[in-house]
Amino acid sequence: MMDIVTGILLLIGSVFAIAAAIGVLRFPDLxxxxxxxxxxxxxxxxxxxxxxxxxAFQPDIALRAVAGxxxxxxxxxxxxxxxxxxxxISGLVPGHGSGIDDLKGRYxxxxxxxxxxxxxxxxxxxxxxx
Amino acid sequence: MTAERFLEICILMSLALLAVxxxxxxxxxxxxxxxxDRVLALDSLVSIGIGFIAIIAIKTGYPLYxxxxxxxxxxxxxxxxALARFILRRERPEGSEIAAAGxxxxxxxx
Numbered sequence: 001m002m003d004i005v006t007g008i009l010l011l012i013g014s015v016f017a018i019a020a021a022i023g024v025l026r027f028p029d030l031x032x033x034x035x036x037x038x039x040x041x042x043x044x045x046x047x048x049x050x051x052x053x054x055x056a057f058q059p060d061i062a063l064r065a066v067a068g069x070x071x072x073x074x075x076x077x078x079x080x081x082x083x084x085x086x087x088x089i090s091g092l093v094p095g096h097g098s099g100i101d102d103l104k105g106r107y108x109x110x111x112x113x114x115x116x117x118x119x120x121x122x123x124x125x126x127x128x129x130x
Numbered sequence: 131m132t133a134e135r136f137l138e139i140c141i142l143m144s145l146a147l148l149a150v151x152x153x154x155x156x157x158x159x160x161x162x163x164x165x166x167d168r169v170l171a172l173d174s175l176v177s178i179g180i181g182f183i184a185i186i187a188i189k190t191g192y193p194l195y196x197x198x199x200x201x202x203x204x205x206x207x208x209x210x211x212a213l214a215r216f217i218l219r220r221e222r223p224e225g226s227e228i229a230a231a232g233x234x235x236x237x238x239x240x
Binding site: 041068 | 134151188195204207
């Protein structure tokens with residue numbers, strides 16, 4: 001019974017991993033690729049880690065595996081957000097040519113802080129420049 | 131079909147799927163148009179490596195491999211954070227105006 005549950009968890013996890021890999025390979029934009037990598041990839045590796053305590057059936061291994069899954073679920077959004085923020089500030093346009101950029105003019109270029117409204121004196125100065 | 135045989139088949143299929151996804155992400159690392167694409171692909175390569183470690187832990191019956199997986203996840207997270215800071219420092223255009231970089235912007239398409 002435990003072997004069947006372990007095998008099913010491994011299969012589901014690897015299917016999520018290959019879905020993440022197809023997304024990373026085929027999506028057109030960095031930001032859409034980030035969706036696939038940070039959501040499906042984390043879920044796949046987390047499910048495969050959760051298969052270890054079911055196969056081993058020891059409480060210390062189970063505790064460590066659950067702690068590892070919680071750690072991955074906490075750190076994957078942080079690293080994805082840091083990478084997306086760095087890519088946006090360094091000038092990578094989102095939207096893949098559709099021209100939609102909701103963050104335009106909201107980052108303070110000197111401090112890197114994000115403001116909630118785009119109509120700041122700095123952004124109006126940018127409009128004059130363009 | 132016994133349960134052990136089912137587990138063996140599942141382990142083999144999972145290893146095959148993970149190998150294919152490893153190859154796909156390696157292709158993205160090679161062709162990735164910007165540095166951020168390569169960093170993202172390396173991050174997902176680390177998560178696939180964690181999956182490999184989990185499968186090997188079950189296949190060999192040695193569950194202490196979960197510590198290796200946790201350490202690899204920690205190293206991958208720190209590497210992604212460091213490379214994100216590096217991208218933030220390195221690729222900022224001249225004058226450091228975000229919207230003024232229009233002519234230098236990359237579209238991200240290969």
